[in-house]
Amino acid sequence: TQGGSVVFHVTRRPEVPPEAKLEKISWAVKNESNYIVLLHVSPGVDVPERVNPQDKFKERLHVLNTTTLRIDKLTLEDSGWYRARCSFSTGIENAQYFHLSVYEPVPRPQVLAKVLSLTRDWCNVTLACITTGATGAVNVSWESKGLPRELEQRGAPGPAPNPWTLALTLPLSQPSPRVTCVVRSPVDQKSATRDLGEVCVHGECSCLRGGDSRGSGPPGEGFMFCP
Template identity: 75%
Template sequence: TQGGSVLFHVAIKPKLPPGVILEKISWGIESGSKHIAMLHVSPGKHVLKWVNLQDKYKKRVHMLNTTTLRIDKLTLEDSGRYWAQVSLTGGIENAQYFDLIVYEPMTSPQMLAEILSLTQDWCNVTLECHALETSGAENVSWESKGLPRELEQTGAPGPAPNPWTLALTLPLSQPSPSVTCVVSSPVDQKSATRDLGEVCGHGECSCLRGGDPQS
């Protein structure tokens, strides 16, 4: 997530052939068809040898050990494919790749409830779940509590247009059912819940309420 951190760890066989040791690891990033080297690190040495991109990364990159690199204060521009070139004695080399996608932090969605019709026994209501900021990578799922079984809303998240809409016809005899809209990205999740008993009981035409962060 934007502002967070990421770890890249190079996997090296625990038992190398006799006489073969790690000489250095070179770290870099792909830019189009080019492999741009950023820095080199050698075993037992805490000083990083920078070769490129110091202005962008130097204050945010740290080596936790010889094989683990951490990037702090991630920005959207940090997204890309990083690589590590492992150099062993005897001219043995191998490369490992790390794909990074940095997402913007999610904000809690808001739910709009609109009563289409209200009778003595039934409440016909439409719910809209509005994500205030979207990147196109979000999924949505509806969850319900206290609804008759045939009206329960569950299921795996799936992409949908923003806002996401759900139409329900509720028996007013049902005590305080609620519906939750859960919006999730690959790295975060937020939700908003509406008490439908409150909506239908007061005969509201429309109401907008934000959700609380998912705990």
């Protein structure tokens, strides 16, 4: 996740003979079609050799041991391919490759609820899950306790007028379900839960942001906030 850390670890390949001693590991990052060497690490040498200390990584590279590299404070631009080229005393060289994908943190969603019609027996309500500021590959799913359905939509969320929506017809004679909107990326997730009994009892529209705290923000088209 953006702002987090990643650790790359080099393992000894089976084809390297036991008598071959590791002399150096050169870490590099792919820039378009070429690999740019960042630093050299040698066993027994405490301080790694930085090729360009003023590159985009600056103080974010940390050598934990001879075969392990950590990158801190990840940015979206750090995504891509990395290479560790190992040189041995017998003249053997081999390379190991690592692919890094950095994702933005998932924003906390808002759940808007609007009652379309309310009778003595039924409550017709439409829910909208709004993920303001979400970019990239995220999945949105509706999960519930008390409802026999789950709706999942995939892809990048649209702007506020085009939220993920879920239309429900609820029998008022049954216990009120709680519906949760879950927004997931490959490395993070956030959720917001709405008690539909509260919505249908009041017969109004309302918003809930994450858990049970009232939220505020731009509503989706056709939705209003209630005090």
